[in-house]
Amino acid sequence: EVQLVESGGGLIQPGGSLRLSCAASGFTVSSYWMNWVRQAPGKGLEWVSLIHGSGSTYYADSVRGRFTISRDNSKNTLYLQMNSLRAEDTAVYYCARENGGIDFWGQGTLVTVSS
Amino acid sequence: QTVVTQEPSFSVSPGGTVTLTCGLSSGSVSTNYYPSWYQQTPGQAPRTLIYSTNTRSSGVPDRFSGSILGNKAALTITGAQADDESDYYCVLYIGGDVRVFGGGTKLTVL
Numbered sequence: 001e002v003q004l005v006e007s008g009g010g011l012i013q014p015g016g017s018l019r020l021s022c023a024a025s026g027f028t029v030s031s032y033w034m035n036w037v038r039q040a041p042g043k044g045l046e047w048v049s050l051i052h053g054s055g056s057t058y059y060a061d062s063v064r065g066r067f068t069i070s071r072d073n074s075k076n077t078l079y080l081q082m083n084s085l086r087a088e089d090t091a092v093y094y095c096a097r098e099n100g101g102i103d104f105w106g107q108g109t110l111v112t113v114s115s
Numbered sequence: 116q117t118v119v120t121q122e123p124s125f126s127v128s129p130g131g132t133v134t135l136t137c138g139l140s141s142g143s144v145s146t147n148y149y150p151s152w153y154q155q156t157p158g159q160a161p162r163t164l165i166y167s168t169n170t171r172s173s174g175v176p177d178r179f180s181g182s183i184l185g186n187k188a189a190l191t192i193t194g195a196q197a198d199d200e201s202d203y204y205c206v207l208y209i210g211g212d213v214r215v216f217g218g219g220t221k222l223t224v225l
Contacts, residue, residue, distance in 0.1 A: 035214070037161075045153070045161065045204050047214035058212040061116075094160060101151040101166020102206070103173075108160055 002026035002104045004095050009109030016085050016113075022078040022095030022106055030073045033098040036080045038091035039108075048093070049080065063089075085113045117209050121217035127195045127224055135220045136187040137205030143186035148207040150188030152181060155202045155219075164203075165190060192222075200224040 008020040020036070036048040049069040050058045057069050068081040078095050092108040118140035127133035137150055144150060146168045153161040163172040165181035168188065178193045188207070192199055205217045 037216075044202075044219040045155075045206075045216040047206065047216055050212060050214065052212075056212075060213070100170065101149060101163065101172075102153070103163050103166065105160045105163070 002097070004097065004104060004106035006093060006095055006106045006109035009093065009111045011112045011114065012085055013115050014086060014113055017081070017083045018085065018111060020080040020082065020093055020095075020109055020111070022080075024076050024078065024097075027097070028073075029071050029076050029078055034069075034071065034078045035096045035098055035102060036067075036069060036078075037094045037096055037102075037105075038089075038111075039094070040088070040091040043091075046091070050098070051078070082111070085111075087113050089113050117207075117215050119205065119207050119215045119217040121203075121205060121220045123218070124221045124223070127192070127199075127222065129195060129197060129224055131195050132191065132193045133195060133222065134184070135190045135192075135203055135205075135222070136184065137189070137207065137217050138187040139207070144183065144188045144207065146183060148188070148209070150181065150183075151206050152179075152188075152190045153204045153206070154199075155204065161204065195224050197224050 003025045005023045051069045066084045070079045090113045094108045095106045096102040097104040120138045151166040152164045155161045169181040202219045204219045
């Protein structure tokens with residue numbers, strides 16, 4: 001059974017850093033394209049980042065230069081390193097597997113950026 | 116800046132048919148944008164309905180279908196049920212590796 005479990009969210013001050021993790025089971029992360037998608041409170045979905053199976057990475061303009069997507073194949077885990085956090089980064093962050101389109105989503109982890 | 120457009124809200128009667136659309140601020144949506152559709156109820160993670168224009172995700176009933184209608188992607192729900200009342204999001208693949216979500220459509224079944 002495919003499962004994605006995010007962790008690492010919490011309350012962080014503006015300018016701070018946080019690393020989100022997404023532990024995958026039931027499939028091999030390195031064999032799929034993997035995304036991070038976020039949703040601010042009461043708002044719609046926003047695509048954040050993508051990593052190809054080859055390791056190539058892509059980012060939304062809103063996070064490029066501040067966020068880094070990566071994976072650890074030995075742990076079958078996807079990561080999102082978030083630096084220079086801003087209030088507008090407050091959101092639930094979902095990891096999502098892509099297979100012709102996003103087919104599986106995690107349950108999300110809440111990141112709150114506030115002083 | 117590419118903007119993906121969706122109707123902010125829509126209503127349908129139980130048993131009725133509704134078509135939600137997903138367009139571009141400039142240009143036409145084609146299968147090359149790999150339109151996908153997601154359903155989300157409050158407090159829950161999104162659920163994938165349709166990807167690559169018209170491929171139904173595993174377990175999704177066949178009353179949900181995807182297509183290209185004119186210059187937009189479309190999600191059609193036939194025989195609407197009360198539990199279809201949700202937010203629906205589309206996403207388009209822009210330039211191959213950038214995904215842009217639409218603002219979502221709040222569907223009311225009444």
